[in-house]
Amino acid sequence: MNVVWTTEALRMLDEIEQFIAQDNPQRASDFIDRLLEKGDAIASFPEMGRVVPEIAQSGIREILVGTYRIVYKETPDHMVILTVFEGHRSLRYEELDP
Template sequence: MIVVFTAEAEADLERIGDFIAQDNPRRAVSFVTELVERCLRLAEFPEGFPLVPLYADSGVRRRSYSSYLIFYRVRGERIEILHVMSGVRDWKSLLFPD
């Protein structure tokens, strides 16, 4: 199983790092690394986290880490990381805007 990050997910991780770096640059690097590691671990048990009811037809799943949410989809032998965002954000409108 291979894990791939969409351009949106990569941009999300960069924004998260930039936000944390305002207060603690060292922690920004380590926290983004932790998020990436959690994404990569999805390859061990890709269907181990629940489908997002609103996007179940598209196969979108969600796992949390700290106060962040990792949205992903399993496609054959690939896991696509779609977005990584703070759980306090309005993720429903941001995940797949109309």
């Protein structure tokens, strides 16, 4: 099963990288690589993440990477990364495009 990153998720990765790069461009690049690797690992272990507490739907899960949350869902054909965001804020269902 392959992983598909939504436009929103890719946009958020770009924002995260730009934010971190203000202080340390190399660290920003390394962290984005780490997020991408963790996201791609979901294909092998789809249930490794927990159900997103704010959403409480079994089909929408998340994994934590540092202080960031990668939110995803499984479809019959692939895993879809819906968004990536800083974990100290709550996620609203309206922010997803499941």
